[in-house]
Amino acid sequence: MSDSTTADDSRRTAGEPHLTVDGLRTYYESEKFVGGKPVKAVDGVSFEIGRGETFGIVGESGCGKTTLGRSILQLEDVDDGRVSFDGTDVTTLGRRGLKEWRRDAQMVYQNPMSSINERMTVGEIVREPLEVHNWESAARRRERVQELLDRVGLRPEHYHRYPHQFSGGQRQRIGIARALALEPEFLVLDEPVSALDVSVQAKILNLLSDLQEEFGLTYMLIAHDLSVVRHICDRVGVMYLGKLMEVGPTERLFTAPQNPYTRSLLSAIPQPDPDVGADRITLRGTPPNPRDPPSGCVFSTRCPFKIRQPEHENLDDEQWAAIAEFRRVIRERERATATTLQRAKQRLGMGTEFTPIREVNEELFGSLTYPESVESTLNQATELVEGGDVTEARAVLDETFSTVCEHEPPEQHAVGDGQSSRCHRHREEYREPGEYLDAEKYLPR
Numbered sequence: 001m002s003d004s005t006t007a008d009d010s011r012r013t014a015g016e017p018h019l020t021v022d023g024l025r026t027y028y029e030s031e032k033f034v035g036g037k038p039v040k041a042v043d044g045v046s047f048e049i050g051r052g053e054t055f056g057i058v059g060e061s062g063c064g065k066t067t068l069g070r071s072i073l074q075l076e077d078v079d080d081g082r083v084s085f086d087g088t089d090v091t092t093l094g095r096r097g098l099k100e101w102r103r104d105a106q107m108v109y110q111n112p113m114s115s116i117n118e119r120m121t122v123g124e125i126v127r128e129p130l131e132v133h134n135w136e137s138a139a140r141r142r143e144r145v146q147e148l149l150d151r152v153g154l155r156p157e158h159y160h161r162y163p164h165q166f167s168g169g170q171r172q173r174i175g176i177a178r179a180l181a182l183e184p185e186f187l188v189l190d191e192p193v194s195a196l197d198v199s200v201q202a203k204i205l206n207l208l209s210d211l212q213e214e215f216g217l218t219y220m221l222i223a224h225d226l227s228v229v230r231h232i233c234d235r236v237g238v239m240y241l242g243k244l245m246e247v248g249p250t251e252r253l254f255t256a257p258q259n260p261y262t263r264s265l266l267s268a269i270p271q272p273d274p275d276v277g278a279d280r281i282t283l284r285g286t287p288p289n290p291r292d293p294p295s296g297c298v299f300s301t302r303c304p305f306k307i308r309q310p311e312h313e314n315l316d317d318e319q320w321a322a323i324a325e326f327r328r329v330i331r332e333r334e335r336a337t338a339t340t341l342q343r344a345k346q347r348l349g350m351g352t353e354f355t356p357i358r359e360v361n362e363e364l365f366g367s368l369t370y371p372e373s374v375e376s377t378l379n380q381a382t383e384l385v386e387g388g389d390v391t392e393a394r395a396v397l398d399e400t401f402s403t404v405c406e407h408e409p410p411e412q413h414a415v416g417d418g419q420s421s422r423c424h425r426h427r428e429e430y431r432e433p434g435e436y437l438d439a440e441k442y443l444p445r
């Protein structure tokens with residue numbers, strides 16, 4: 001079913017993958033009863049993880065990383081898709097099967113103690129999953145907790161202490177011991193070190209790496225910090241607005257990113273040498289609302305590599321960026337004026353909080369010179385907004401400037417050894433992202 005199978009086929013896996021995620025969708029529909037649109041937190045995600053592998057998930061805040069992790073563990077109700085673990089689809093399990101899955105797969109959180117009763121001792125915290133699963137005898141459980149504390153670098157006397165008596169790093173050790181209690185095979189590590197000091201981060205990452213080797217664990221690591229991901233992941237998936245934009249082996253992804261979003265994300269990493277970073281791509285604004293993602297490619301509203309209509313190929317980047325900004329302003333205005341109150345105000349000629357569109361036009365285009373046909377479209381759209389018809393203004397701009405990027409969702413294309421990317425530019429008829437902008441100039445270093 002997934003279009004990623006083609007891309008992932010090229011991966012050198014020995015036998016079946018350990019975990020296969022296929023077309024996974026998780027929507028939050030909290031507002032559906034009042035007619036709100038669902039949040040498309042995870043929207044058709046597919047990838048595989050091999051046994052013993054560390055697979056990283058990166059992306060800006062709110063792109064759906066945590067929801068993806070929770071959905072795989074069946075801690076969220078998924079709307080569609082499959083999650084197979086050693087060939088068993090865990091999305092269709094009954095109560096007993098689900099309980100078993102929750103032994104095999106565990107989550108390590110950024111703040112491990114946030115959901116735990118402050119009045120529980122460390123021993124009780126680590127022992128709790130054993131009790132829930134009725135694991136062996138009480139004496140064996142106590143023994144097991146001692147073994148676990150020792151294994152994660154805590155001392156026997158810590159058993160009777162409370163989490164608030166520990167440092168952040170030690171609390172994460174407690175969280176890891178608890179996650180390991182039932183001998184899982186697969187762990188989702190959700191920002192496990194981002195709340196810790198750098199020196200402590202390295203110790204926890206080393207511990208996780210030792211545990212992985214000792215127990216043959218498979219990890220999915222969710223992280224903001226790209227250097228952590230580069231350091232410990234075998235492969236990485238780059239997520240944007242609920243979709244995986246690129247998947248590939250870590251070094252290839254960091255040194256030869258193929259997707260415009262990955263390039264933008266990596267390019268945004270601060271460089272130690274300010275001169276080196278002079279040609280960075282600026283990732284403008286924040287991601288759009290996942291309740292109302294852009295049609296076509298979800299990255300199309302911010303993409304510096306967007307495909308243009310042939311007659312506009314000669315516009316320079318500055319001219320093109322100003323048009324993109326003008327379209328963004330009008331889209332936002334259209335969204336805001338879609339409310340009944342705003343429409344009524346507009347009809348009554350009552351002022352809105354918006355800057356007059358003529359001013360926006362002058363600010364964006366005042367110092368630039370465009371071909372006559374482009375200029376007349378921009379003026380026509382401006383006049384339409386002035387006349388109150390924002391929707392028609394948007395349609396006029398779409399007609400002149402929109403391309404496949406805004407009309408069709410891109411497929412996932414195999415773009416190298418085990419690497420896949422979701423972008424129309426990989427289609428034969430277009431120039432690849434790397435050819436479109438000066439590849440060397442924009443590559444992360």
Ligand SMILES: Nc1ncnc2c1ncn2[C@@H]1O[C@H](COP(=O)(O)OP(=O)(O)OP(=O)(O)O)[C@@H](O)[C@H]1O
Pocket residue numbers: 028030039040041059060061062063064065066067068290
């Ligand atoms: N329980 C919920 N109900 C409604 N919306 C939610 C819920 N949990 C998350 N969301 C929304 O789903 C989207 C994805 O959130 P998620 O926490 O998965 O992203 P994330 O990439 O992990 O973000 P961060 O890096 O900030 O933790 C966001 O728009 C978020 O606001």
